[in-house]
Amino acid sequence: MAAPARGEAAVAVRGLRKTYRARHGGTATTAVDGLDLEVGRGEIFAVLGPNGAGKTTTVEILEGFRDRDAGEVSVLGEDPARAGRAWRARIGVVQQDSRDLGELTVAEHVGATARYYPAPRDPAEVIDAVGLAEHARKRVRVLSGGQRRRLDVALGIIGQPELLFLDEPTTGFDPQARRSFWELVSGLRDGGTTILLTTHYLDEAAHLADRVAVINRGSVVALGAPEELGGTEARTPRVSWLHDGERRTLRTDQPTAAVTRLRDELDVQGGEIPGLTVTRPTLEDVYLDLIGNDTTSEDPR
Numbered sequence: 231m232a233a234p235a236r237g238e239a240a241v242a243v244r245g246l247r248k249t250y251r252a253r254h255g256g257t258a259t260t261a262v263d264g265l266d267l268e269v270g271r272g273e274i275f276a277v278l279g280p281n282g283a284g285k286t287t288t289v290e291i292l293e294g295f296r297d298r299d300a301g302e303v304s305v306l307g308e309d310p311a312r313a314g315r316a317w318r319a320r321i322g323v324v325q326q327d328s329r330d331l332g333e334l335t336v337a338e339h340v341g342a343t344a345r346y347y348p349a350p351r352d353p354a355e356v357i358d359a360v361g362l363a364e365h366a367r368k369r370v371r372v373l374s375g376g377q378r379r380r381l382d383v384a385l386g387i388i389g390q391p392e393l394l395f396l397d398e399p400t401t402g403f404d405p406q407a408r409r410s411f412w413e414l415v416s417g418l419r420d421g422g423t424t425i426l427l428t429t430h431y432l433d434e435a436a437h438l439a440d441r442v443a444v445i446n447r448g449s450v451v452a453l454g455a456p457e458e459l460g461g462t463e464a465r466t467p468r469v470s471w472l473h474d475g476e477r478r479t480l481r482t483d484q485p486t487a488a489v490t491r492l493r494d495e496l497d498v499q500g501g502e503i504p505g506l507t508v509t510r511p512t513l514e515d516v517y518l519d520l521i522g523n524d525t526t527s528e529d530p531r
């Protein structure tokens with residue numbers, strides 16, 4: 231999907247900065263360092279990045295829960311630092327740590343939350359949409375982790391948000407629960423909801439997102455559709471084989487021709503090239519290249 235045209239953006243961020251002040255003699259941390267971002271209306275936009283890259287800080291600023299030091303931020307046309315209740319009713323938030331919901335049942339909780347919004351969806355429909363219909367009368371505290379996450383999403387979408395923030399929504403899900411959660415999120419997008427998703431799971435971004443931004447050390451290091459991320463060079467197939475017991479690798483966008491040439495050059499017995507593999511870099515390979523295999527993104531400055 232192409233970048234959104236001007237005026238259509240659900241989220242527009244330019245030059246965003248946030249430094250956490252030093253406490254008790256420690257050092258200050260620059261969590262967001264000149265970040266630019268634009269999310270088009272109706273897309274699923276994923277933000278990927280290693281621990282400490284600045285994802286949560288950025289998203290919390292967009293949600294209006296955290297102040298910023300510099301930069302322009304527009305979310306549904308308003309600055310989250312100044313927006314009021316009417317704006318808040320237009321966004322939905324599913325954070326990493328869900329609140330303690332005590333003794334209420336699923337139905338009671340969704341019903342009570344609906345009353346906070348001017349134009350809520352029907353609670354029973356929402357409970358059904360997140361796959362909790364048969365658990366509607368259960369108390370929240372007895373739900374499994376995956377069911378609890380679905381309830382969080384139900385609470386995030388009950389107000390019919392135009393824009394939904396999902397912060398690492400499938401952490402701890404089993405593969406089947408993740409698949410059905412993906413279907414739920416895709417369905418929301420198909421219904422017109424814009425979704426900004428942070429995730430550690432590359433397969434999740436690849437499966438769900440129209441576009442992905444990779445964040446490292448507080449700024450965007452790559453942006454694009456999952457299958458285009460990193461550019462064509464990063465996606466070039468690799469042909470690898472054993473030569474005198476040593477692995478050799480070559481990058482080429484014509485792997486069949488390369489293998490044919492190799493077979494002739496090596497003049498191998500029986501026509502088989504030892505240890506031959508032909509691979510196309512996955513999103514994970516590209517991602518690790520982009521962040522320089524740097525899994526500790528703590529800022530050394």
Ligand SMILES: Nc1ncnc2c1ncn2[C@@H]1O[C@H](COP(=O)(O)OP(=O)(O)OP(=O)(O)O)[C@@H](O)[C@H]1O
Nearest residue numbers: 250259261279280281282283284285286287288528
């Ligand atoms: N309240 C805070 N006070 C001080 N430093 C903070 C605070 N919140 C985050 N940081 C620091 O800011 C940096 C960015 O953190 P942030 O939580 O935004 O990253 P993240 O990309 O969401 O990481 P993760 O994937 O681990 O959730 C980190 O170095 C973190 O230690």
